[in-house]
Structure formats: C-alpha cells, structure tokens
Amino acid sequence: MTSTNKLQAELTDAGNKLHLSSSTPDILNILTQMEKVLSRVQRPPSNAMVKVLYPIIQALIAKKLVRHPDVNVNISVVCCICEIIRIMEPNAPFSREHMKEFFEVLVTSFEKQSCASGGSCGKMTKVLEIFRKARLPVMMLDVRVEGLVGRLFKQFLTSADLNTSATLLEMEKIMTMIIEESKELAPDLETLIIATLDKIDSPVCWQLGKKVLRNCAGKLQPRLPDMEAKETIPCTSETSNLRKDTTHKIKVECLEESIDTDRVNHLGLHTEDGQKTVSSDDPSMPSKSVTEVMGKRKRNNEQVLPFATGNYSSMAVQGVPRKVSYSMTHVQGYKVKKINGPILEAIFKKHGDIASDCVVKTASLRESILEVVCEVVKRIQTNDVATIVSDMEEIEMQVLDAEATNMKVAWLRAHLEAIQKRTAAQKMSTSIVKMKANTTLVKRAAKMDLEERRIELLTAQEQFEKAERCVEVLDLVEMKLNDNFVESEAEKDLWPEQPIL
Structure with missing residues (x-):
C-alpha cells in the first residue's frame, strides 16, 4: 500500500468513526487523529483524495460539531477545517453560508481559548498560521461578516499579553492583512483599535495595536503621536479618571436600515433625534475627524462595526440615514425604549x-x-x-x-430549546403523517399486486390440475398399450409353425 493510499484509508476510517461517535472524548480523539492525518496530505489533492475528503467535509459542518458545547471540540473542528481549506486551495470546499458559520466558530473559539484545557493554545497558533496563509481573513471580507471581524480584532487586542511572540506575530499579520484589503471598513477598524486600547493598560496589547496601525499608516494615517503620549503616562486611577473627564462629547449621526428602531438600538445608539451623544461614561473616542468619518459614511448594504465591544455580530445594522424619534424610560437604572419597559420590568421581577x-x-x-x-x-x-x-x-x-x-x-x-423541541416534534409529526400517507398508497398498490398474483396463482393452479389430469390419462393409455403389446407377443408365440404344403 502506497503512502497516499494509506492516508486515504486512515481518513476514511476516521470519517466513519466521526459519523458514529457521540461522546465528547471519542469525538476529540477522532478529530485529533484526523487533524494529524490531514496535515500530511499534500496539495493539490488527487481525485481519489477529494472523494475521501467529501464525507469528512460533510461531517465537520454538521450542527453537532460546529455547535458543540465543548470548546476543545470547537478548536479541533476549526483545525481540521483549516487543513481541508489548505488542501483544497484555491477551490472552495464549503459554501458561502458554511464559511460564515465556520468564521463564527473560529472567532468564538479564539474568545474561549483562555478557558480551554489541554493544548488548545498551541492548536490556535497553528490555526492562525493556516488561517493567514490561506488568506481566510480576506474571505471574511468577501462573505461580509464585518461583525465577526470586529470581534476578532477586539479579541486579539485584549488577549495579546496571554499569547506567545509567534502568536502575536500571526495576529499582527492577520489584522494588517484585513485593514490593507478592506477599502470601506478600514476607518472603522482603526477606530475600533483605538477605542479598545483606550481601555487596556497592557503594554503588550498596546504594542500590538501600534504595530498594526504603523503597518497600515499609509492607508489610515493614524494618530500615533497621541497613542505614544498616552503610553508614556503611568496607568493609575487618577490618570484613568482624567482621561474620562477630558473626553469631549461628539455627536455621531446614526445609520439605520429604516424606521425599524429596534435594529438601531442594537448598536446602543439611543437618541431622540436620530443622533447619539457620546458622554464621559462611554469609551474614549478618537478625534472628531475620524469619528465623523465612521458615523457619517453612508454605505449601502454594509454593516457598521459595533466599535465599543466587537461582540455583537448579529446586532449590526444595514441601511441608509434616517431621523428616528421614540420615547425612552428607565427600568432599575437602565434606559430603554418605553415600549420595552414593561417587558424588562417583568424580566427583572x-x-x-x-x-x-x-x-x-x-x-x-x-x-x-x-x-x-x-x-x-x-x-x-x-x-x-x-x-x-x-x-x-x-x-x-x-x-x-x-x-x-x-x-x-x-x-x-x-x-428556545423548548421551542426547538416543539418544532422538531412538529416536523417529526408532519414527517410521520407523510410517511403514513405514502405507506397507505404503497399498501394499496401492494394489495392490487397481491390480487393479481392470486389470480395468476389460481390460473396456474387450474393449468397445473389440467396438466396433471392429462398426465394421468396418458399414463393409463400407456399402460393399456403395454398390456396390448404383451398379449400380442404371447399370441405370436402360440402360432404353430406348420408347413403350408
């Protein structure tokens, strides 16, 4: 057996086990084995290898794996998918929707990696390298998951001091690649970096942010002198409060899809005249020119980054400028829309x-x-x-x-789980009704076939009986002929042999 055939056999075996396994330890062991085998597969893959990879691809994008509650399973799935993308490059092994789901799992895994046990950090470093070399950061822009991009940037910046220098280098290259490749999102990402670093006192995180901004200086023209000045100030409670007190108020024009004010509130842009005033309680903001660019750019069919947190991919907004007004109320110190006040009170109660x-x-x-x-x-x-x-x-x-x-x-x-169970039960019930209807039709056809076969059987039985009677008659005829033959032979022997003359 050649090495290629051996790899194919190992992958086929791992894929079959993955379809059958249900316990978390078993799934982890199989994914670890699969990842090691995939890492040995060379590009480009043969047609036989592609056929072997296809069922594995289907297994990896199944809900039970991409939505598995165990973070170690998530990370292992990400590793395997990255390896498959590397092998299949430049062909895309996954659909656009599956890639969006993969990026969601990828970013969530990065966010959870500090809580993961085992060798997750080492795996994530490897994933980052494959992620960058396969130019998947650019694909994130192509499939328009700007919210996930924001979460990825924030996670890199806030967790930089927990990673090795090799991992930091990969983070820097990925962030630089995204900014350089993005024309419309770059200013928002610059603002996100500055707003995030404004709340972080880690020198490592600051160095990462500075390097990214310097790498993209020609495109962003960031305010690096301001950042350097801030970095030289010792971090104390007094200086932190001073930065808050001196943060000037800036009005940022909202972007929303339509009169649907619910989606506007997803970004926290609560105002009465369609604008938001950033107060000293909000994160420190960059200078007015950059902020106004972020707030006023009118981009059709594009999400606006939730720049303060980067954690709300599904809460981003699409649309055109529009003035919106609605009444607000306070519920236990939280300012929400008046229409949502009773609901929030009931939730708190x-x-x-x-x-x-x-x-x-x-x-x-x-x-x-x-x-x-x-x-x-x-x-x-x-x-x-x-x-x-x-x-x-x-x-x-x-x-x-x-x-x-x-x-x-x-x-x-x-x-939600109850609704999902109810929906699943409803689907099962509908499926059973359809199966029952199909069974009735099949049963009816089977009965007709049975009747035809019965008639055929009766006809055959009659023909059999006729043939049997015919054989019996022929037997009797044969017996009679035999008797006649014997008699004739006997008479022949009794005839006297006398001369005629």
Whole structure:
C-alpha cells in the first residue's frame, strides 16, 4: 500500500468513526487523529483524495460539531477545517453560508481559548498560521461578516499579553492583512483599535495595536503621536479618571436600515433625534475627524462595526440615514425604549438583574443588549410559531451574543430549546403523517399486486390440475398399450409353425 493510499484509508476510517461517535472524548480523539492525518496530505489533492475528503467535509459542518458545547471540540473542528481549506486551495470546499458559520466558530473559539484545557493554545497558533496563509481573513471580507471581524480584532487586542511572540506575530499579520484589503471598513477598524486600547493598560496589547496601525499608516494615517503620549503616562486611577473627564462629547449621526428602531438600538445608539451623544461614561473616542468619518459614511448594504465591544455580530445594522424619534424610560437604572419597559420590568421581577454580571461596562451597550433580549421575548410571546421558527437562526445568534457578555439569559435559552423541541416534534409529526400517507398508497398498490398474483396463482393452479389430469390419462393409455403389446407377443408365440404344403 502506497503512502497516499494509506492516508486515504486512515481518513476514511476516521470519517466513519466521526459519523458514529457521540461522546465528547471519542469525538476529540477522532478529530485529533484526523487533524494529524490531514496535515500530511499534500496539495493539490488527487481525485481519489477529494472523494475521501467529501464525507469528512460533510461531517465537520454538521450542527453537532460546529455547535458543540465543548470548546476543545470547537478548536479541533476549526483545525481540521483549516487543513481541508489548505488542501483544497484555491477551490472552495464549503459554501458561502458554511464559511460564515465556520468564521463564527473560529472567532468564538479564539474568545474561549483562555478557558480551554489541554493544548488548545498551541492548536490556535497553528490555526492562525493556516488561517493567514490561506488568506481566510480576506474571505471574511468577501462573505461580509464585518461583525465577526470586529470581534476578532477586539479579541486579539485584549488577549495579546496571554499569547506567545509567534502568536502575536500571526495576529499582527492577520489584522494588517484585513485593514490593507478592506477599502470601506478600514476607518472603522482603526477606530475600533483605538477605542479598545483606550481601555487596556497592557503594554503588550498596546504594542500590538501600534504595530498594526504603523503597518497600515499609509492607508489610515493614524494618530500615533497621541497613542505614544498616552503610553508614556503611568496607568493609575487618577490618570484613568482624567482621561474620562477630558473626553469631549461628539455627536455621531446614526445609520439605520429604516424606521425599524429596534435594529438601531442594537448598536446602543439611543437618541431622540436620530443622533447619539457620546458622554464621559462611554469609551474614549478618537478625534472628531475620524469619528465623523465612521458615523457619517453612508454605505449601502454594509454593516457598521459595533466599535465599543466587537461582540455583537448579529446586532449590526444595514441601511441608509434616517431621523428616528421614540420615547425612552428607565427600568432599575437602565434606559430603554418605553415600549420595552414593561417587558424588562417583568424580566427583572422574575429573574433579577440579568445584566449584573455583564462584562460590558458601557451603560449604553448594556442597555442595547437588554433591548435585544426584550425584542426576543416579544417575539416568543406572540406565539406565532411559523414566524419564530423562520427567525430562529437570528434569535439564536442574538442569545449567543448575550451569553458571550455573561448576560443571565439561561431562562431564555430554556424557552428556545423548548421551542426547538416543539418544532422538531412538529416536523417529526408532519414527517410521520407523510410517511403514513405514502405507506397507505404503497399498501394499496401492494394489495392490487397481491390480487393479481392470486389470480395468476389460481390460473396456474387450474393449468397445473389440467396438466396433471392429462398426465394421468396418458399414463393409463400407456399402460393399456403395454398390456396390448404383451398379449400380442404371447399370441405370436402360440402360432404353430406348420408347413403350408
């Protein structure tokens, strides 16, 4: 057996086991084995190798793996998918929607890697290298997942001091590649970097941000002198408060899709005249020129980055400028739309302050997440199952984003799981009804066939009986002929032999 055939056999075996395995330890062992084998496959793959990879690709994009609750499984899945993308390059082994889901799992895995056990950090460094070499950061721009790009940048910047120098270099190259390849998103990413670093006191994180901005200086013209000046100031509570107190107020014109103010609030842009005033409680903002570019650029069919947190991919906005007005109310210190006030009060009454452990410190952003939770509750309360099911993917993403910020929405998750079980039961019931109808039709056809066969059998039976009687008659005739033959022979022997004359 050649080495190529051996690799194909090993991959086929791993793929078959992956389809059958259900326990987390088994899945991890199989994925680890598969990753090692995939890393030995050379490019370009033969037709035989492509056929072997196809069932593995289908298994890796199955919901039970890409949405597996164990972060180590997520990371292993990402490793295997990255290897397959490397092998199949430049051909795309996955659809556009599957790539979006892959990028979601990838970014979420980066966000969770500090909590993962085992050799996850080493795996993630390898993933970053393959991710960059396959130019997957550019593909993120092609499939328009700007929210995930923002989350990726924020994760790199906030976790830089937890990684090795090799990993930091890969992070720097990836961030630089995205900014250089993005024409319209670059200013937003610059603002995201500066706004994120404004809240971080780690020199390592600052160095990473500075290097990225310097690498892209020709395109961004960032305010590096301001950053360097800030870095030289020792980080104390006094200097931190001073930076907050001196943050000037800037009005940023909102972008929203239409009168649908719910989606506007997803970014925390709560105003009465369609504008937002950034107060000293919000994250420090860059100079007016950069901020106004971010706020006023009118881009059709493009998401606006949630620059303060980068954690809300499903809460981004598409659209055109429009003035919006709506009344606000306060619920236990949170400013929300008046229409959502009663819902939030009911939530707090039953489940307490669900935002008490939220990792997002900016009040407006916490309020925007609460708005989203209220909107999800409103959708569920309508009991419009058809609409809820059709919007389930979006609702699921919004709840995942809320969970990512430590928002206490386990009770909401329970409702979603109940709805999903109900939907699955409904689908099963519908499937059974269809199968029953099909069975009735097949049974009817089978009965007709049985009747035809019965008639054929009776006809054959009659023919058999006729043939049998015919044989019996012929037997009798044969016996009679035999008797006659014997008699004739006997008479022949008795005839006297006398001379005639």
